[in-house]
Amino acid sequence: MGNEVPQLTQRTDGTKDNQYESDDTEHGYCHFTRGDIKQIKRYTEEILQHERSTIQVKSDGTVIITPHPRQLPNEILARIIHHIDETTQPAYILFGSRHPDQQRDLHACTLVNRQFYALANPLLWQELEFHDTIHLQRLLDGLAASEQSLGNHVRKIQLNNVACTDAQLLLLMTHVRHLETLSLENVNFTNDFPPITNTSLQHLPRYCSQLTSLKLFNIGLSDATIRAIGQHCRRLCQLTLCGYLSDDGLATLASCPLQRLQLFHEDIENMLTEKMVMDMIRFQDLTHLDLSLFEPSSLIMTISNNKITTGVPWPHLKYLSLDLCYDIDDATLICFIKTHPHLQEIRLKEARALTDASLAAMAVSLCDLRRCIFEMMNGISSRGARQWIQNCQRLKRVQFRQCRQIKATDILETLDDDNSDYLCLDEHDIAKIRSG
Incomplete structure (x- = not known):
């Protein structure tokens, strides 16, 4: 109908009956007389059903029907906008960030009308x-x-x-008090781009106490900052730290319901102390534990194994990633996996002392094991790896990196053995091994 207002206009031309005309271009021209009351009523009802309209009768008998744009139910609009927001993202988009095309589409939705704006604008800012x-x-x-x-x-x-900058971060946090996920990284250290420091970070937990995920890269936390996180962020479930953390740092986070903990250094090795492991054990809801360049890695397993009599540490653990595992032997690993049967993903680097016995134990104890990465594990053989794959029924992906005894064609004849230092088996390869 556009912006035109269909009208039923009364005319008198000297005849006995009053006459009515409609200029509704969508429904067609309609001419009524006073004797056509039923037809007028049907026409009016049709208009009202087609559009949300109002009817006005003027003093001279003119009847004006004014249609209003029909609003879609919010449930339908929500589905439309949800479809835009949940569009599959390219693999290169990190941290689950929304793709720029999705942002543009959401912005376009805000320009449709007030109803679209009310539903799309909050998502645009999320x-x-x-x-x-x-x-x-x-x-x-x-x-x-x-x-x-x-x-x-x-x-x-x-x-x-x-x-x-630190100054901008301080100002930003005062406006985003419902922030749930924050990722900060120092990627450039020049006079033009000074690093983000604890000058601003120590105030973050007080303003953004609703944080559930915090990722900090190349940022060392001061004792004041880590204490503030433990004091104010009582919903923090995921913590990723790439940078310095004091020996007492994890103890101050005891009140946080951590489920995912990732600690790593990019350039230097860091000592893993018994106190740090004991503090980690307090996080009984932990499902993901990832430690990179921390040694000795065996402390994670030996202390956990010693605590079995008082309750299994991390009973819900599903993901384990450890570097510098050269001090972990078969007995230590086997004891650990027997008490952590829910493990689905394992990544071990430089576990030089491990043998096929560890692989056989995984097949028996870890019924839900899905993915594994073994790097520089020179004690495992192609035969042991093949038997392990055949016995792990839910295994979907395996990588062997720089494992000296692993030869691709010994595991699956159809594989290319040109690059013996790196072997990646997908679900299709694993199915062939099981059927062979």
């Missing part, structure tokens, strides 16, 4: 990612000028020091 300080400063200026508290919609932010 995830923010910046690549330079200019765009971040524009956001800060907009948040400061906004009367609608748009920052309350923000749930996820990804930043680095190229896009954010």
